[in-house]
Structure formats: C-alpha cells, structure tokens
Amino acid sequence: MKGEHEKEESSAPRPTHLRTGSEQPVDPEDLVRLSGREPTPERIEKARRELEEHGAAAVERYLP
Template sequence: MDDNEPIISGTPAAARTVDAAGRHDARTGADQAWTAEDLAKAKGRDPTPKNIKRAQAELDELGPAAIERTVP
C-alpha cells in the first residue's frame, strides 16, 4: 500500500488506519476528551440540565466505555 496514493478501494489515504508495515492504529471515540454535554449531544439528546446530569453519571460510572457505547 502506498500512503501517497490518494484513494485505494474508495478509502482516502488520510482515512486509512493500517500503516505500510501492516500495523493497525485505529482511533476510537474515547480517544479525545469528552464532557457530559458532548455525550448527551452524541446520544441525540438536547443538552438540558437533566440530560447533562444523566450523561455525567454515565461518564462517572463507566468512564471511556460510556463514549465507546455511543461513538465507537
């Protein structure tokens, strides 16, 4: 695989997660910092105080798994 090729099998080079050595370097949703408001919005809920509180409780209980369940 040539990383300089713009598209291979419909996948742009910038979107590939396997490097030239065949290593898989996937990013997941939990690889970035998330707030309770972010999680509420990702679940399709309005960021009301009630929904933010529910999302914060989920983050406190599950940690990154709360994000992985919503944004794999």
C-alpha cells in the same frame, strides 16, 4: 471483477482524521449530544454519572 474492486479499496489512502470516541476527553454535554439529544440539565446530570461510572466506555455506546 470483484478482485479489482478489492484491490482499489486496499490501496486507497485511509482518512487520518477519523477517531474513536475514547481518544479524547468528553464532557457530559458532549455525551448528551452524541446520543442525538439536546442538552438539558437532567440529561447532562445523567451523562455526568455515566461518565463517572463507565469512563470512556460511556462514549463507546455512541461512537465506534
């Protein structure tokens, strides 16, 4: 009954609280945490450079 299952999914309400990574400002510490690491001065500095160079695309590496 694949057809019924697909119908249930399409009629289910979509979550409104989901966002992509570039929809809001991200600071270097946020970027480090998105990578799954603890912020250290070196990692924060690297993240700052990534954000300066790539902008929102730096965040998209970790979030959809």
